[in-house]
Amino acid sequence: MHVPQEALVAAYRRQQRRRRATVAAAQVALLAAVLVLWELAAGRHWVNPMRTSRPPAVGQTLTQMIASGSLWLHLGVTLRETLVGFAVGMALGLGVAVVLWWWPALAEVLDPYLVVLNALPKIALGPIFYIWLGHERSVYGMAVAISVIVTVVMLHAGFGEVEANQILVMRTFGATKGQILRKVVIPASLPTLMAALKVNIGLTLVGVIVGEFISARAGLGYLIIYGGQVFQMQLVMTSVVILALISALLYLAVTWAERVVSRLLHLPPRR
Numbered sequence: 005m006h007v008p009q010e011a012l013v014a015a016y017r018r019q020q021r022r023r024r025a026t027v028a029a030a031q032v033a034l035l036a037a038v039l040v041l042w043e044l045a046a047g048r049h050w051v052n053p054m055r056t057s058r059p060p061a062v063g064q065t066l067t068q069m070i071a072s073g074s075l076w077l078h079l080g081v082t083l084r085e086t087l088v089g090f091a092v093g094m095a096l097g098l099g100v101a102v103v104l105w106w107w108p109a110l111a112e113v114l115d116p117y118l119v120v121l122n123a124l125p126k127i128a129l130g131p132i133f134y135i136w137l138g139h140e141r142s143v144y145g146m147a148v149a150i151s152v153i154v155t156v157v158m159l160h161a162g163f164g165e166v167e168a169n170q171i172l173v174m175r176t177f178g179a180t181k182g183q184i185l186r187k188v189v190i191p192a193s194l195p196t197l198m199a200a201l202k203v204n205i206g207l208t209l210v211g212v213i214v215g216e217f218i219s220a221r222a223g224l225g226y227l228i229i230y231g232g233q234v235f236q237m238q239l240v241m242t243s244v245v246i247l248a249l250i251s252a253l254l255y256l257a258v259t260w261a262e263r264v265v266s267r268l269l270h271l272p273p274r275r
Contacts, residue, residue, distance in 0.1 A: 089147025097155025
């Protein structure tokens with residue numbers, strides 16, 4: 005029996021909608037189970053609530069921070085540092101990757117140093133940035149340092165994977181190196197660039213929090229350190245919850261931007 009193509013497509017779309025709905029329901033159920041287990045463990049003293057806080061205490065602390073306006077102060081500081089660090093790290097990383105592609109001999113010389121810098125625990129640079137840049141700008145230094153090397157490595161590797169035949173054709177028609185970069189290498193590396201954006205938004209936030217741990221006087225990282233020092237675990241846990249939320253929102257924003265760019269440029273979807 006022949007089934008119309010439209011019916012097969014409609015059945016497939018219904019199946020995909022059911023699958024997405026099932027996944028979303030499972031994700032919500034998992035989050036609810038974690039919150040219930042957290043409350044039960046603290047309420048029945050399976051764990052010390054002084055050390056773990058409780059969901060109601062986190063909600064109460066969040067409400068108080070919103071009412072007092074302190075939430076917007078600290079959240080604004082962390083978001084500003086993250087977005088600035090993200091933009092600077094991506095711009096520097098892209099610029100260095102282009103330079104390394106332009107001069108392959110320089111890339112060979114710098115390759116072992118990039119490997120070492122990529123493996124170096126960036127938190128070790130925190131005190132150095134604090135001395136060099138002061139307590140405010142050192143946070144930006146940490147944000148850039150923790151993301152720029154990853155950007156360089158990813159983009160340079162992406163540039164190197166561009167099909168050699170495409171570059172050869174451009175050279176055959178007399179294209180300059182700049183034209184090859186603009187018309188072939190960068191467009192072909194856009195999926196890698198999108199992947200670098202998704203990786204770096206999280207890494208930049210990590211760098212900001214580490215920087216705030218060391219030297220900041222405001223921000224969510226500062227709240228976590230302060231709450232730990234005065235043993236206010238509800239403040240620590242509230243800050244961690246807020247960080248989780250903004251991490252998810254930033255990642256979703258970059259993912260949305262990736263989809264928009266992919267549709268505009270007709271790129272294949274990434275999983």
